[in-house]
Amino acid sequence: MAEKKAYPLRINTEVLDAVQRWADDELRSVNAQIEYVLRDALRKAGRLKKPDEDKDA
Template sequence: MSDKKAYPLRINAEVLAAMQRWSDDELRSLNAQIEYVLRDALRRSGRLGSAAAPSNPEND
């Protein structure tokens, strides 16, 4: 069972296109890339425990 929730997101077209290019470069889906960026920002700001964020030393 997944603990993920669907959430509609309104986003600027330019930002969305940039995220799509980034996700393509890293071989992730757009959804996975957005979640990765959000988790990384939360982890770096101390708002998310490090155990909840996947570790990827290449991107730190």
């Protein structure tokens, strides 16, 4: 598992409320939802490697 690093985040209340509702809908914590959204955006922008789908379990 990758090492986690704490990072303080200042965020608009309206945005945080929307992320909270979204996280609730997907049964995630707000922290996990923010990380999910960031990873997805990074992958789509070509700034993060896609998981290797060819690996055998």
